[in-house]
Amino acid sequence: MQQRTDGHHDDGHDGAPTSRTASSDPATSTVRHLRPGRDPERPLPPAEELLELLHDVLRAVRRDTADRLGPGAAPGQLRMLRVLDRCERPCRLGELAEALDVAPRSVTTKVDQAEADGWIRRIPDPRDRRATLVELTDAGHDLLDRAARQRHAGVRARLDALDPDEQRTLLDLLRRVAGATPGD
DSSP: OEEOTTSOEEOSOOOSOOOOOOOSOTTTOOOOOOOTTOOTTSOOOHHHHHHHHHHHHHHHHHHHHHHHHOTTOOHHHHHHHHHHHHOSSOEEHHHHHHHHTSOHHHHHHHHHHHHHTTSEEEEEETTEEEEEEEEEOHHHHHHHHHHHHHHHHHHHHHHTTSOHHHHHHHHHHHHHHHHOOTTO
């Protein structure tokens, strides 16, 4: 994760430049993304705003988690470690790249860094001497445990900005949206 000149972190998940306008009251502020040519006074259609806001919340939680865990624990690294944690056996680099939906060259760079940090280890594939497998180390499992605790704390902190009734309303509405089928 790189520090940008505006003081925010770049997690590499957002390709479009954005700026934010908000009211002075954080409890009632509306976040609007401005794309080139967009009128800041025109609100987004509800479906687009929902997607933008969900993305913002998830990205903020990922960033906070990575920041609290320290150097090297970028959101992309943590995602790779979570995928490895779900594997039932050591994983080939090609399988890992496919699961992450990235180019094999990209996963090799991430694996190199995670190995240098002690979070994963490479082992020879017993069925194919040309192939290498990767698996989490105890330190990798520990990092994922700490990341999960930090992620949950970040979500709780955001929910704590709402009173209990608002929390229930938000969760009820999100459940309805999550369970809705197109055309309902």
